[in-house]
Amino acid sequence: MELFNRLKKHYREGLPFVLYRKPGSSVCTALMQNSDSLDTTVDFSETGFVMAPFSEGLPVIRVRPDEVLTEKIRTAGDRMPFSRFMEHSGQSGKAEYIDRVRKALEVIKAKELQKIVLSRKISINLKPDPFYTFQVLLRQFPEAFCYFLYHQKTGIWMGASPETLLRYGKDEISTVSLAGTQKAVKGMDPVWSTKEKKEQAYVTRFIEQALDGLAGSLDISGTETAKAGNLLHLKTVIRAGDLKAGLRQFIHALHPTPAVCGIPADKARAYLLANEGYPRAYYTGYLGELNWNEDRNSHLFVNLRCMNLLDDQVHVYVGGGLVEGSDPEQEWQETVNKSESMLHLFRNSAEGLG
Numbered sequence: 001m002e003l004f005n006r007l008k009k010h011y012r013e014g015l016p017f018v019l020y021r022k023p024g025s026s027v028c029t030a031l032m033q034n035s036d037s038l039d040t041t042v043d044f045s046e047t048g049f050v051m052a053p054f055s056e057g058l059p060v061i062r063v064r065p066d067e068v069l070t071e072k073i074r075t076a077g078d079r080m081p082f083s084r085f086m087e088h089s090g091q092s093g094k095a096e097y098i099d100r101v102r103k104a105l106e107v108i109k110a111k112e113l114q115k116i117v118l119s120r121k122i123s124i125n126l127k128p129d130p131f132y133t134f135q136v137l138l139r140q141f142p143e144a145f146c147y148f149l150y151h152q153k154t155g156i157w158m159g160a161s162p163e164t165l166l167r168y169g170k171d172e173i174s175t176v177s178l179a180g181t182q183k184a185v186k187g188m189d190p191v192w193s194t195k196e197k198k199e200q201a202y203v204t205r206f207i208e209q210a211l212d213g214l215a216g217s218l219d220i221s222g223t224e225t226a227k228a229g230n231l232l233h234l235k236t237v238i239r240a241g242d243l244k245a246g247l248r249q250f251i252h253a254l255h256p257t258p259a260v261c262g263i264p265a266d267k268a269r270a271y272l273l274a275n276e277g278y279p280r281a282y283y284t285g286y287l288g289e290l291n292w293n294e295d296r297n298s299h300l301f302v303n304l305r306c307m308n309l310l311d312d313q314v315h316v317y318v319g320g321g322l323v324e325g326s327d328p329e330q331e332w333q334e335t336v337n338k339s340e341s342m343l344h345l346f347r348n349s350a351e352g353l354g
């Protein structure tokens with residue numbers, strides 16, 4: 001755990017860093033800055049690790065790779081069962097959220113919008129050890145993109161994203177369409193409803209249209225079930241070749257996808273900014289490697305299943321897509337299920353609090 005010890009020292013000195021592990025990998029990479037300056041990207045031609053917010057108002061942070069370390073991390077061992085830890089705190093804010101869901105469904109019914117991805121922030125008073133929490137996260141989400149980013153300006157952001165926004169190479173890009181959520185039950189094959197399939201197909205169609213004109217060839221995979229911690233989603237992989245645009249144009253075409261915002265995107269974003277009742281900050285933004293290694297590939301993920309660790313508070317961010325026919329109670333439950341996948345990481349820390 002040499003890497004963790006180095007980063008703990010860096011953190012104590014107040015210097016920015018990001019530590020991450022790609023899906024299915026056992027290697028963690030750390031990018032460390034040797035000064036506490038806030039760097040950004042002007043045109044996405046720079047190198048490093050970027051973290052962009054959901055919408056304007058916050059900087060796109062770029063962690064400079066002044067020093068880069070990698071280490072194979074052993075996270076084998078049983079995953080902890082996903083507990084119903086903190087169910088009590090999970091219930092607070094229910095009436096308000098259901099009210100917001102109802103209002104959004106009225107807007108959908110009036111055909112003003114086709115889909116709205118509503119979300120909420122759960123705040124708990126807790127001061128967990130971030131390095132310990134990240135180790136648990138790595139163990140619990142082997143199939144996710146796990147990251148731990150620290151900057152004085154933002155505090156700690158940490159998460160386990162199941163969703164690639166954009167994988168960008170010289171000759172090919174790929175992205176995914178992810179939607180529909182249900183709890184994973186051991187030994188049971190999931191059954192997806194027509195509504196869930198339709199919701200996910202909307203996202204695929206949006207991506208197809210967004211890429212129109214930016215690439216000469218498009219390949220859309222079949223749809224399959226993807227696991228993310230204790231949850232399952234429907235997923236389609238979209239690949240495009242014969243590229244006619246650069247990284248920046250692809251990012252702008254894809255972010256925010258209807259998996260995290262809505263349809264039509266601009267109207268849905270305006271609706272959320274006016275009606276969601278809290279600022280999303282970096283949740284549902286995107287983050288990842290920018291022009292990395294010799295081949296200068298970029299690999300960006302949607303910032304989902306994430307949290308912001310501040311001095312003695314943790315904010316956990318969760319949401320879900322609403323379409324015509326969505327049920328407010330079920331939508332609430334979906335956010336509870338998503339929050340459990342994060343909150344149970346603190347089981348041991350919370351026990352320590354007494």
Ligand SMILES: C=C(O[C@@H]1C=C(C(=O)O)C=C[C@H]1O)C(=O)O
Pocket residue numbers: 117119163178179180181233259260304305317318319320321322338
């Ligand atoms: C918005 C979130 O997740 C997104 C919404 C989903 C849905 O509506 O079913 C599924 C996966 C994500 O694309 C979240 O996890 O907070």
